[in-house]
Amino acid sequence: MNPFVILILIILFFGAIALLVFLLRKFVPGIKEKDGVIDEETAVHEELQRVLEPIEDEETQIEMAKFHEEANKKDE
Numbered sequence: 106m107n108p109f110v111i112l113i114l115i116i117l118f119f120g121a122i123a124l125l126v127f128l129l130r131k132f133v134p135g136i137k138e139k140d141g142v143i144d145e146e147t148a149v150h151e152e153l154q155r156v157l158e159p160i161e162d163e164e165t166q167i168e169m170a171k172f173h174e175e176a177n178k179k180d181e
Contacts, residue, residue, distance in 0.1 A: 130136050160166050 160169060
C-alpha cells in the first residue's frame with residue numbers, strides 16, 4: 106500500500122474517534138464537563154489546604170512561633 110494512503114487512513118481513524126468523543130460529550134448528560142468557575146484565590150487556598158499538613162509537634166510549633174516573631178521584627 107502507498108504510505109500516503111496509510112497516513113490518510115490513520116488520520117481519518119483518529120478523526121472519527123475525536124468526532125465520536127465530541128458528540129458523546131455534547132449529547133450524553135453524564136459525560137459533560139462541570140461549568141463551575143472558581144476564582145484563583147479560592148483555588149490556591151484549597152490547594153494549600155490539600156498539600157500542607159498541620160504542625161502537631163510542640164517543639165516545632167515553638168520554633169515556628171519564634172521564626173515568625175523574628176520575621177516580624179525584621180519587617181519593622
